[in-house]
Amino acid sequence: MATSRVTRFACYLLPLSFCLFLAAAPPQTESPDDLIRRANDVFRSGDKDAADKLYATAEERAPDPGLVAFNRGAVLFDRKQYRDAEQHYERVLKDAECPPERAARAWYNRGTCLLWRGGSIDVYRAAIACFEHTLDSPVADKPLKDRAADNLELAKLLWNEERKKEENKKKSPNTDVPPEENPQARPDPDKQAGGNDDAGNETEPSRNGNNPKSVGTQPQQLPNGANNPMPTEQTAPGNNATIQPLEDKSEVQQLSEKDARANMSEIVKRIKREQQSLLRTLYGPERPSVRDW
Secondary structure: OOOOOOOOOOOOOOOHHHHHHHHHOOOOOOOHHHHHHHHHHHHHHOOHHHHHHHHHHHHHHOOOHHHHHHHHHHHHHHOOOHHHHHHHHHHHHHOOOOOHHHHHHHHHHHHHHHHHHOOOHHHHHHHHHHHHHHHHOOOOOHHHHHHHHHHHHHHHHHHHHHHHHHHHHHHOOOOOOOOOOOOOOOOOOEOOOOOOOOOOEOOEOOOOOOOOEOOOOOOOOOOOOOEOOOOOOOOOOOOOOOOOOOOOOOOOOOOOHHHHHHHHHHHHHHHHHHHHHHHHHHHOOOOOOOOOO
């Protein structure tokens, strides 16, 4: 049915267990920015649990908890904890000082988490609203809006399928509609590097019935994550923005499994390219054994 992190430490002489201990128990003298950078590095290296602990510590000390919440959302999404990830992006959007760019990405990522959760008309309707917020954002760039538009169509498709299931259940109360045997892959959130507001993670259904697309693969930022503000005529994103139910008036194009798989393959390739480009932009070429912050 429904349809994919910020410097490395050179610890060549230290045993792995000791390195993980340092990551899990950061010194009190470490600044929030240092913690976020280190958490991003650990996240990129693949240790999601250690990264989450560092983000949690940074969140307690950071003057910008919304940034940390964004990055933690990327980690939780990567661990397939979609409900928890979505709640962190919701916290980002409730931050009165949330920058519009981060809000646009957070709307996108939140919609992606909802798509992965799926399972009900209300969840898909909320995902549609999130992607609409991204499209209405005056600060969201064209690539982000394109992905949001694609994922929006996918969300509408899934919403329509769920609606049909509900109608069938009403007609035949004792008969449940069997699930599809080959559900399509779902999108990944925007996950850009967490050292600043660039990054992370927004995804939406594709215009041609393809699977939802994702933005980056790094934490904020994600993932896959710039945040989407409310429609331009509404209050700026971050001011306790809420999702309003949307009325579906468009025709939904049916989605084939072959097209879905091909599209998801392209999404994975693009995410990797964007991640590499983002890291080069944020930190320049790698300099082993050199602390550059």
